[in-house]
Amino acid sequence: MAGPGLEDKMIDVHNLVKIYGGERVVDGVSFRVAKGEIFGLLGPNGAGKTTTMEMVEGLRIPDGGEVCVGGYDGIRERNRVKGLIGIQLQSTALFDHLTVEEIILLYGSFYRDMRSLSELLTSFALEEKRKTLVKHLSGGQRQRLAIAIAVVHDPKVIFLDEPTTGLDPKARRSLWEIILRLRNEGRTVFLSTHYMEEAEQLCDRVAIMDAGRVIALDTPAGLIRGLASDSVVEFVPGQEDVSVTYQNLAGVKEVKRGEDGAVMLLTDDLQGTLRGLIPLADEKGFTLSGLRTRTSTLEDVFLTRTGKRLTEA
Numbered sequence: 235m236a237g238p239g240l241e242d243k244m245i246d247v248h249n250l251v252k253i254y255g256g257e258r259v260v261d262g263v264s265f266r267v268a269k270g271e272i273f274g275l276l277g278p279n280g281a282g283k284t285t286t287m288e289m290v291e292g293l294r295i296p297d298g299g300e301v302c303v304g305g306y307d308g309i310r311e312r313n314r315v316k317g318l319i320g321i322q323l324q325s326t327a328l329f330d331h332l333t334v335e336e337i338i339l340l341y342g343s344f345y346r347d348m349r350s351l352s353e354l355l356t357s358f359a360l361e362e363k364r365k366t367l368v369k370h371l372s373g374g375q376r377q378r379l380a381i382a383i384a385v386v387h388d389p390k391v392i393f394l395d396e397p398t399t400g401l402d403p404k405a406r407r408s409l410w411e412i413i414l415r416l417r418n419e420g421r422t423v424f425l426s427t428h429y430m431e432e433a434e435q436l437c438d439r440v441a442i443m444d445a446g447r448v449i450a451l452d453t454p455a456g457l458i459r460g461l462a463s464d465s466v467v468e469f470v471p472g473q474e475d476v477s478v479t480y481q482n483l484a485g486v487k488e489v490k491r492g493e494d495g496a497v498m499l500l501t502d503d504l505q506g507t508l509r510g511l512i513p514l515a516d517e518k519g520f521t522l523s524g525l526r527t528r529t530s531t532l533e534d535v536f537l538t539r540t541g542k543r544l545t546e547a
């Protein structure tokens with residue numbers, strides 16, 4: 235698959251497999267990550283993102299396949315790989331009874347060289363919190379601290395496992411800015427997420443995972459362009475006549491149904507679909523509750539490939 239500068243790759247994963255209890259939770263995953271890109275694994279809970287990421291980091295041993303990071307074999311040359319990478323710990327794993335400053339210095343002491351404390355505090359907007367105990371930080375501040383610790387030794391590659399899960403929109407955006415800055419400093423960022431907006435807005439390329447496999451991989455725009463439709467009409471039909479078929483409305487490429495009863499019409503002719511839908515509802519005597527339209531997103535790529543919504547998978 236074409237991608238930016240892949241001749242200049244930082245991570246190369248080939249046919250990776252992990253088996254738990256006889257189940258292939260990672261089932262033949264292959265991808266490459268270019269130097270200096272933000273690469274995302276997008277998928278629902280249980281898709282195999284964390285397992286894949288931790289095999290790339292060298293924290294879990296694959297049952298099959300190869301991992302190469304920065305030209306080093308992920309298993310045989312693990313110590314070399316360790317020096318190149320930084321891993322964001324789940325923020326809950328931080329020591330609550332240390333201050334921000336103490337924890338950064340503690341992690342820094344594990345390495346021969348560490349970046350300056352004041353530079354780290356500034357770039358992660360933690361100066362005012364330097365003397366604050368970790369347990370008194372907000373969710374966003376804890377996540378910023380977790381990333382500051384991951385880059386304390388100035389690594390070339392950063393791994394972030396669902397970095398913004400549970401954060402409010404403002405804290406999420408502030409973390410996105412930090413992640414973009416890591417990339418703009420020339421680092422490679424490998425992250426996992428189950429938020430499609432995050433993958434769409436932040437990642438240079440995205441591998442969509444479901445049930446242990448990569449089902450699509452491209453730039454967010456490329457994935458969306460690959461859809462047969464460019465828009466979605468969504469509504470919950472009230473008193474729907476079972477004989478109603480939406481497939482024949484102008485522009486409709488696919489009809490999907492959510493668990494909540496919502497109907498999603500994936501269309502390449504938004505106006506044509508709407509022009510046909512409203513008379514159809516009148517004629518068949520059903521209501522179009524919560525009718526809305528939107529341009530296609532990565533959610534629709536997932537929906538088209540798996541038949542499920544990301545949030546329902």
Ligand SMILES: Nc1ncnc2c1ncn2[C@@H]1O[C@H](COP(=O)(O)OP(=O)(O)OP(=O)(O)O)[C@@H](O)[C@H]1O
Nearest residue numbers: 254255259277278279280281282283284285286428
């Ligand atoms: N150590 C383990 N032992 C047994 N099963 C495991 C283990 N780790 C993961 N699994 C299983 O492997 C599957 C993939 O899990 P994984 O955590 O990689 O998914 P994920 O996409 O990261 O999801 P989440 O967003 O929930 O973290 C799940 O079914 C999970 O239960």
